[in-house]
Amino acid sequence: MATSSNGTSKPSFRKSYSIEYGYKPRKRTLIADAEFDREQHDEVQHKLQQTKIDEEGKDECTYTILVTIKDKRSASMLNLINTFNRDGLKVSHMETRPAAGSPTQKQSSEGLDVFMEVICTDKLMDDLKRGLLQSDSKFVLKNIKAHASSSSLSSGKESKEKNTENNTSDIIWFPMSIWDLDKCHHLHTSYQPDMDSRHPGFSDKGYRARREHIAQVAFSYRHGDLIPRVEYTTDEVKTWTLIYRQLKKLYPTAACKQHIYVIESLEKEGGFCETAIPQLEDVSRFMKRRSGFQLRPCAGLLTARDFLASLAFRVFQCTQYIRHPSSPLHSPEPDVVHELLGHVPLLSDPNFAQFSQDIGLASLGVSDDDIVKLSTLYWFTVEFGLCRENGQVRAYGAGLLSSFGELQHALSSKPQIKPFEPETTVIQEYQDEDYQPIYFLAETFEDAKEKLRLFAKSLKRPYELVYDAQTQSLQILDNVKVIHQLSSKLKLDMDVLEHALDRLHKNGINFRVI
Numbered sequence: 001m002a003t004s005s006n007g008t009s010k011p012s013f014r015k016s017y018s019i020e021y022g023y024k025p026r027k028r029t030l031i032a033d034a035e036f037d038r039e040q041h042d043e044v045q046h047k048l049q050q051t052k053i054d055e056e057g058k059d060e061c062t063y064t065i066l067v068t069i070k071d072k073r074s075a076s077m078l079n080l081i082n083t084f085n086r087d088g089l090k091v092s093h094m095e096t097r098p099a100a101g102s103p104t105q106k107q108s109s110e111g112l113d114v115f116m117e118v119i120c121t122d123k124l125m126d127d128l129k130r131g132l133l134q135s136d137s138k139f140v141l142k143n144i145k146a147h148a149s150s151s152s153l154s155s156g157k158e159s160k161e162k163n164t165e166n167n168t169s170d171i172i173w174f175p176m177s178i179w180d181l182d183k184c185h186h187l188h189t190s191y192q193p194d195m196d197s198r199h200p201g202f203s204d205k206g207y208r209a210r211r212e213h214i215a216q217v218a219f220s221y222r223h224g225d226l227i228p229r230v231e232y233t234t235d236e237v238k239t240w241t242l243i244y245r246q247l248k249k250l251y252p253t254a255a256c257k258q259h260i261y262v263i264e265s266l267e268k269e270g271g272f273c274e275t276a277i278p279q280l281e282d283v284s285r286f287m288k289r290r291s292g293f294q295l296r297p298c299a300g301l302l303t304a305r306d307f308l309a310s311l312a313f314r315v316f317q318c319t320q321y322i323r324h325p326s327s328p329l330h331s332p333e334p335d336v337v338h339e340l341l342g343h344v345p346l347l348s349d350p351n352f353a354q355f356s357q358d359i360g361l362a363s364l365g366v367s368d369d370d371i372v373k374l375s376t377l378y379w380f381t382v383e384f385g386l387c388r389e390n391g392q393v394r395a396y397g398a399g400l401l402s403s404f405g406e407l408q409h410a411l412s413s414k415p416q417i418k419p420f421e422p423e424t425t426v427i428q429e430y431q432d433e434d435y436q437p438i439y440f441l442a443e444t445f446e447d448a449k450e451k452l453r454l455f456a457k458s459l460k461r462p463y464e465l466v467y468d469a470q471t472q473s474l475q476i477l478d479n480v481k482v483i484h485q486l487s488s489k490l491k492l493d494m495d496v497l498e499h500a501l502d503r504l505h506k507n508g509i510n511f512r513v514i
Contacts, residue, residue, distance in 0.1 A: 029379065029430070029432055030301070030304050030307065030375045030378055030379055030383070031304075031372065031375045031376050031379050031430050031432075032432060033301060033303060033304045033375070034304035034305075034368075034371045034372045034374075034375035034376075035372055037303055037304060037305065037368065037371070038368040038369065038371070038372055041368050042368075060119055060120060060121055061119070061120075061121075061122070062092070062117060062118070062119050063117070063118045063119075063120065063125055063144055064115070064116070064117055064118075064144070065114075065115070065116045065117075065118060065144050066113060066114070066115055066144075067080065067113075067114045067116075067140065068099050068111050068112070068113050068114070068140040069099075069111050069112045069114060070111045070140065080114060084116070084118065084128070089118055089119075089120045089124060089128065090118065090119040090120065091116055091117070091118050092117045092118070092119055093116065093117040094114065094115070094116045094117075095114075095115050095116075096112045096113065096114050096115070097112065097113050097115070098111075098112065098113070099111040099112055099113050125144070129144065172365050172366070172367075174305075174309050174364040174365050175309055175310075175312075175313070175474075176473055176474050177313075177471070177472060177473035177474070178223055178313040178315060178472040178473070179223050179224075181223060181296065181309075181310055181313065181315060182222050182223055184302070184306045184309070184310075198332065199324075199332055200323070200324035200326050200327040200332070201324040201326075204324065204326075207324055210233075210321070211321050214230060214299070214320050214321045215299035215300070215321075217230065217297055217320060218297040218298045218299040218320070219299060221296065221297050223296070226281055227279070227280040227281040227284060227295065227296075227297050228297075229279050229281065230277075230279070230320050232276075232277045232322070235325050236277065236322045236325075237275070237276060237277060238325070239322055239323065239325050239328045239337075240274075240276075240277045240322060240336075240337060241274045241275060242328050243328060243329070243337050243341070243402075243404075244274040244341070245274055246404050247341060247401070247402070247404050247407075248263075248274070250404055250407055250408070251263065251401075254394065254395055254400075254407050254408075254411055255394060255395055255396075255401055256346075256387055256389055256394040256395065256396045257389060257394075258345070258346060258349040258351070258352060258396070259345045259346055259395075259396060259401060262290070262344075262345035262346070262348045262349060263345050265286075265290075265348075266278075266283070266286060266344070266345065266348075269286055270282060270283050270286035271283065272340075277322065277336060277340075278340055280295045280297060280318055280320060281295075283295060283340065283344055286348065287316075287344065287347060287348045290348040290349070290350070291314070291347060291348050291349060291350045291352075291353035292314045292350075292353065292469065293314045293315070293316055293347045293348065293353050293356075294314065294315055294316070295315075295316055295318040295344075296310065296315050296316070296317050296318065297317075297318060297319075297320055298317040298318065298319060299319070300319060300333060300334075301333060301334065302317055304371055304372075304375045305363065305371050308359060308360050308363035308371070308374060308375070308378065309360060309363060309364060310360065311356050311357055311359060311360025311361075311363075312357060312360030312361045312363070312364055312467065312474070313360070313467075313472055314353065314357055314472075316339075316343060316344075316347055316356075318336075318339045318340075318343075319334055319335055319336055319338075319339055320336055321335055321336060322335050322336050322337060323335045323337065329403070329404070329405060330403075330405075337402055338398060338399070338402040338403075339398075341401060341402045342397075342398025342399065342400075342401045342402030343382075343398040345401075346396055346398070351445045351446070351449075352396070352445055354449060355381075355382075355445055355448060355449045355452065356382060357467070358449060358452050358453060358456065359374060359377065359378055359381075359382070359452065361456070361465060361467060362374060362452070362455075362456035362459060364461075364465060364474070365461050365463075365465075366459050366460065366461055367460065370459045370460070373426035373427075373459075374426075376425065376426045376427070376428065376430065377422055377425055377426050377452070377455075379430055380397075380420075380425050380428060380430070380439070380440045381397065381420070381425070381440065381442070381448065382397060382398060383397045383398055383399040383400075384397040384399045384400055384406075384410070384436055384439055384440075385397040385400075385420070385439070385440060385442060385448075386400075386410065386411075386417065386439050386440065386441045386442070387441065387442045387443070387444070387445070387448075388441060388442070388443050388444075393411060393417070393441065394411075395407055395410060395411065396442075396445075405435070406435045406436070409435045410435070410436070410439055415435070415436060415437055415438060415439055416437060416438045416439075417438075417439055417440075417441050418438060418439070418440050418441065419440070419441055419443075420440040420441055420442040420443075420447075420448055420451065421440075421451065422451050422452060422454075422455035423455065425440050426455075428440075463476050463477060463478045464476075464477040465477070466486060
């Protein structure tokens, strides 16, 4: 049990994204994590509810009890007193009288009615009733009534239950500023190879030690720090070189134009080359200049909720370790190859960066079910999305652009290609053991962004959020004052646009607003 800040007890349960702790998928994936988190949450809520039921039985209340002793000898009275003489039972008053129907004047052996007031919990009273009923007919339990008292039941107990319900309602915390991402650190679950026997590095002690060393970089990082540089080994660089060369051959005919363009820019300005693994700090500076996105080191996959939340602030959680050398063309979880060659190029594109941020903003404060939907949406777009370009199908998903085998598969005639519609995409089953049998095709990033925004409006959240790029923080639009301030800012922006359009018109430039 763990103790909360108000001193009450609550169950605490260990969670681990590994097969030993019930994590079933072969790969670590965002959808699998979201589904696992939801199942764990449901299990915890069930246990919390059971604990709540158990705790309710501990509320003391005053009972009036009427018991008839069939044999009024002193031994029978002593047995009754012994029945009540247990921990938690407090007899505040007791009186006896002849049993109903016995002649008052004779005091015969008809028995005695014993009237008592007892203060105890519901559970102890249940135990007491069972004890009296099982006392081989020495006692006859005639009546038990619960009464409101300063310690207990009735309106007081109902009020307590109501307050408990309010306190345990689903209030979902989410970061309000980019600095709050540091507070998500305790939710960070590192995926170490020693946690799953299916991992290629499970039996490699050297690789496991290397992963642990690189993980410490992420655990100690705080927003605003320079991302520490990792000195990669010769074998790690060889793995990078092998993958880099093979993917570069496919990009001209398989990758979307934005990805190709940014890769070329990264080779000129961001330290990309086939003979060295780029450093995250250098790449992060490049991204920030291009789209406002930046990298933050992490030791593995975050929980789905925390990972998506970071996107809301244009922060991409990025691993620094590289896959095991025995499996250079496949990794059971994201590694630096997947992040740098798959994600970074398009996150450096302003249009795609906005799409990713919109998914992050949509995830803040929503239910676990909606997190699963958004994780599925992310999977089939940011990870495995296809787009149309000059009549040709091209890849923009990072899972495709960092895996030459699946990239070739996705652009072949084997898989089924469906048009991207968020309502159908979020309920599509995904494949975690082999190539995807189904991919979703977006006509343009602009079209995908608009459909995503419409879908986000259907998610159940009692407020709207707006991101302030200047302060890298969020505002909750839940009162007139905040909305008025935002309206004033938007009015100033519109004035600037109107003046710009007037200048173009005066200069004889024809235009139309789309």
